[in-house]
Amino acid sequence: MQPIIYATEAITALGDSQAMSSCAIAAGLSAFENHPFMLDMAGAPYKVAMVPLLEPGETQRIPSLVEKILNTTLAKLPTVTESVDLLINLPAPRPGLPPTIAQDVLNVAQAAVASRENVQISISEQGRMGGALAVQSVQKRLADGVEFVVVLAADSYFDATTLSWLDLTGQLLTQVNAWGMVPGEAAAATVFCSPETASTEKQPSAVKLVSVGIANEPGFAQTPPVCTGEGLTTALDSVLAELPADATIDDALSDTNGQLVRTDELGFMFTRRSQYFSEPGKMNTPVDACGDVGAASIPLLINLACELNTAVNVVLASSGGVHEGQKEPAKRAVILLEVATHGA
Template structure:
C-alpha cells in the first residue's frame, strides 16, 4: 500500500539521513500481509497536498490502487533548527515583529475512490473535488517581490470545478504562520480570485493551537477540515486548502463535505 509522506525540506537539523530514518520506521509498521511502500516528499509545507493530488490520481485510474495513505511529519524541536530559525528571524520571540512558534506534528489520512469506499462500507469524511500544484520563483528570504503568481496558479486550477456554477468556497485552511511573506502572497491570490470565496480574508490555520508544524501542516489541515464537517462547526460545505514551501512548490486542494446537499441525510449548507 502506498504511503505518501510529506517531510521537511533540507535545513540545519534535518538532512537526507533523517528522512531515510523516518521512511524506514514507517515501512516497519507494515506486515507480511500488508506491505507499506513509503514514498517521501521532501517539499515541506506543500508536501501533503502534493501527495493528495498524486493519491487522487492513483485511486482514480482504471488499474488503480484501492487505498493510498497521505500524510506529513515535522518537528522544529532540534537545537540546530532552532538556532537557524533565530538567525533568520523566523522564531517568534520578544522583540520580533514577525515569525512563528516552532512546533511538531504528524497527521495522516486515507484516500479512496468513492465506489471502493461504498463497497467496503466506509463513510468518507471529505470529498476531493480537485488538487493542483504550481511553482513560485520569487522565494522567501530573497530580494524578489512575490506577487503570488505560483499560488494563484495552483489555487486557480483547484477552483476549476466551481467555474460556471453558483458555488463558492466557504472555508480556507492554510499554512499562514505569522510571516509577512505568506500573508502578502495570499493577499495577491485573494485580489485575483476573491470572487470564488465567501470571504477570502477568513483563514483557518493550525498555528494558533499547534504552533508551526511545517511539513505536517497540509495533512493536519485535511484532518481539521474533515472534522469541522463531522462536528458541524464549519461555515459551509466547500473548503480550499493550500500550502507554500520555501523552495517554491505551491499546492492547493478543493474539498467538499460528503453528500452535501443530497438526500443522504446531511443538511445542506447555504451557498
C-alpha cells in the same frame, strides 16, 4: 473519479489524536509555551509548541511521531486490504536535520506495517510541497487499482542547530522579531479511497478530493522576498475550473505562520479572487494554535477541513524555497475539497 477521504489522524501539540487536536483548535486553545532549556540569540527561551507525548530532550522526534501515528492510522483500515500505498513526506534537507532521517523513518514504518500484506512504502523529503505532490498523485494511484492511499507527513523543528538557524535567518517569532513563526511539530495522516471502496466499507458520507493546483512563486526568488500572491493566485485558478456551478468557497485553511510575506500574499490573492469566496478574507490558521508544523502542514489542514460543517473548502499552503533552506523554487499549493455523499 474523485477520491474520498476515508479516515484522518493527527498528533499535534494540542492532542495525540485528530479528534483532540480538532476540538482544541475549534475551542481557540493554544499550545504555545517557552522551551524548557533552549534559548534564542537574545537569551530568552524560544516560544514553541511541543507534542506532550515526547520528552523535551527526545532526539528522534520525527521517527517517533511517524511510529505513533502509523499505529493509530493503520488501525482505522479494514483488517484485510488488497493494496495500500503509504506515502510518507518529511522535511527537505536543512541545518540540524539528520542525513539519515529517511532511513530512520523507513525503519519504523517497515516495522509498523510488518503484520500487513501489500503495503508499498514511499518516502520523500520535500517539505510542505511534498504533501501536496502526494495528494496530487492520489487519483491516479486509485485509478490504477490501489485500494487505499495513505498520505502521511511529519516534522519537528526541535533540534538546537535547526532552531539557531531559524533564529539567525529571521524566521522565528522572538522579542526582536514580531513577524516570525512559532515552531511546532506534528504528524498527520489522510487516508484516501475510491467512492466504490468507501461505499463497500459503509462510509455513508465523506469529503472528496476535487482538485490540486501547484504553482511557482516568483516573489521568493528575491532577497528579501517580495510576494504579491502571484503563485497562490495561479494555483487557485487551476482548481477553480472544478468548482461546482454557482458554488463559492465556504472556508479556507492556510499554513500562514505569522511571517509578514505570507500574510501579504493572502491579502493580494483574496483581493484578486474575492468573488469566489463566500466570505473573502475569512481564514482558518491552525498555526495560531499548534505552531508551524512544516512538512506536516498539508495533511493536517486537509484533516481539519474535514471537520468543518461547510460544503466547499480550500487548503492553501506555501513553501519558502531557498528562504527555508530548500534548493527548489518556492511553490504554492491549493487543494479543493467538497462534502459529498457516495453515488452523488
